[in-house]
Amino acid sequence: xxxxxLTDHFSTLASRYDAVLCDVWGVVHNGVRAYTDACDALAxxxxxxxxxxxxxxxxxPREWVVRSLDRLAVPRESYDGLATSGDVTRAFLRGHPGDTxxxxxxERDHTIFDGLPIRFGALEAADYCVCTGLYEDExxxxxxxxxxxxxxxxxxxxxxxxxxDLVVERGDKLVYCAGSIADRYAHLxxxxxxAGKPHPPIYDEAFAQIVAIRGKEVPRTRVLAIGDSVRTDxxxxxxxxxxxxxxxxxxxxxxLGGRHAPDTNALAxxxxxxxxxxxxxxxxxxx
Numbered sequence: 001x002x003x004x005x006l007t008d009h010f011s012t013l014a015s016r017y018d019a020v021l022c023d024v025w026g027v028v029h030n031g032v033r034a035y036t037d038a039c040d041a042l043a044x045x046x047x048x049x050x051x052x053x054x055x056x057x058x059x060x061p062r063e064w065v066v067r068s069l070d071r072l073a074v075p076r077e078s079y080d081g082l083a084t085s086g087d088v089t090r091a092f093l094r095g096h097p098g099d100t101x102x103x104x105x106x107e108r109d110h111t112i113f114d115g116l117p118i119r120f121g122a123l124e125a126a127d128y129c130v131c132t133g134l135y136e137d138e139x140x141x142x143x144x145x146x147x148x149x150x151x152x153x154x155x156x157x158x159x160x161x162x163x164x165d166l167v168v169e170r171g172d173k174l175v176y177c178a179g180s181i182a183d184r185y186a187h188l189x190x191x192x193x194x195a196g197k198p199h200p201p202i203y204d205e206a207f208a209q210i211v212a213i214r215g216k217e218v219p220r221t222r223v224l225a226i227g228d229s230v231r232t233d234x235x236x237x238x239x240x241x242x243x244x245x246x247x248x249x250x251x252x253x254x255x256l257g258g259r260h261a262p263d264t265n266a267l268a269x270x271x272x273x274x275x276x277x278x279x280x281x282x283x284x285x286x287x
Contacts, residue, residue, distance in 0.1 A: 004267055006248075007280040010041045011287050013245065018218045019210045020045060021203070021237075022079070023227035024056040024065070027247050027285055031170040034074045038285035042078040045287075051213050052079045053206045055225075057196035057232065059132035059162030059178060060086040064111050081209040085196025086112045088205060089130065089162040092193065093118055100125055102157070104148065104181060105132030112162060123151055128158040131182055137175040145181055153188045164194040165232060197227075198236030226285060230274045238276040246278035247285055 007013065020042070025031060028038050042052050058065050062082045070076075093101075093116045100121040101113075109132035123129075129152055134140045152159065161182035167174045179194070186192045196202045211217050220241045227233020228247040237244035248262040262283060271277045 004264055004271070004278070004281045006262070006264070007245075007282050009286060010045070010245070010282065013224070013280055014045050014048065014050065016222070017050065017224040017243075018222040019051040019053065019214070019224070021053050021055045021083075021206050021223065021225045021242070022285075023197075023225075023229070023233050023247075024054050024058070024069075025168050026228035027226055028054065028074055028078070029069075029072045031168070032072075034069075034072045035284065037287070039075055039078040041285050041287035043075060046077065046080065051081075051210055051218075053081045053083055053209050054079045055083050055197060055202060055206050057085045057163045057165045057177070057179075057202075059089065059105070059109050059195075060084060060111050061090060061114070062087055080213050081206075083202055083206040083209060085163055085202055088195035088201045089132075089160055090116065092160055092195070093130075096127070099127040102126035102129045102152075103132070104129060104135070104145070105162070105178065106135055106137065109133060109162070123148070123155070123157075126155075126157060128160065130160045130162060131178045131185075132162040133178045134176055134181065137177070140176070142176060142180045142184055145184065149181070149185050149188060149190070152185060153190050157190070159185050159190055159192045161192055161194045162196075164196045164199065165229070197229075197232035198239055200239070203236065203240045224279070230270055230276075234271075234274060234276050234278055237278075243279035244276075245285075246281045247283070248281060249284045 046052055056065055062084050065084055097117040101118050102123045103120055161178050163178040165177040166180045168177050182192045223242040225237035225242055226245045234244050
């Protein structure tokens with residue numbers, strides 16, 4: 001695979017598309033501050049008649065994520081709708097009322113369960129497991145969960161992964177996410193439902209929102225995914241049959257040679273390893 005050429009401006013691509021499915025963490029913000037150029041690019045795309053659906057693997061309801069975006073100064077003019085893995089998870093939970101859930105994840109993720117008819121319990125008493133993240137992601141790693149996963153597997157418990165990301169940027173630091181736990185469970189033979197990218201349910205929700213907003217379906221050839229993760233964004237777009245604009249200054253930045261000068265040969269390698277290539281590559285999303 002040839003080394004890709006970086007695109008300088010989203011404006012050179014925008015007219016080819018009617019709708020954008022844009023990743024949030026790593027493209028629109030880094031968990032600490034909004035990327036103003038990215039927000040401006042999305043707002044300009046909308047001003048030209050495009051529709052923007054933010055697609056997030058956040059294990060929280062969309063209302064919570066909107067409030068979080070407000071706090072980070074992401075303008076609401078930058079997007080039309082929001083699809084979260086938290087809402088996909090909530091849809092599963094609503095279909096299993098009264099069940100006992102064993103939860104793996106921090107207290108801050110408990111909003112995903114607000115108003116739902118479930119109860120929490122010990123692993124030995126649970127009907128299934130929900131993983132929203134690590135209990136203490138600032139200091140723990142997936143290795144700390146070997147015993148819990150072995151006990152889950154011994155009981156053959158089903159797991160719902162509310163955030164399939166392996167890692168995410170928090171400022172300039174990478175922290176582990178629920179996907180790193182769920183993948184280990186799957187490798188042990190455990191059954192896992194992945195609620196977010198790159199799996200179909202969250203894309204189905206995003207496409208449904210496009211139809212609701214525009215009043216009709218948009219051909220997949222006119223939909224563009226924007227993201228910074230090969231595993232979730234590029235792979236998910238490929239599986240969904242849509243183009244992808246890949247942003248290098250995200251979670252792959254260090255392995256690509258740094259945040260300011262990505263190594264295009266290294267990009268070619270990770271795309272070849274993934275068996276997928278984006279339509280275009282940018283350093284950061286800029287109009």
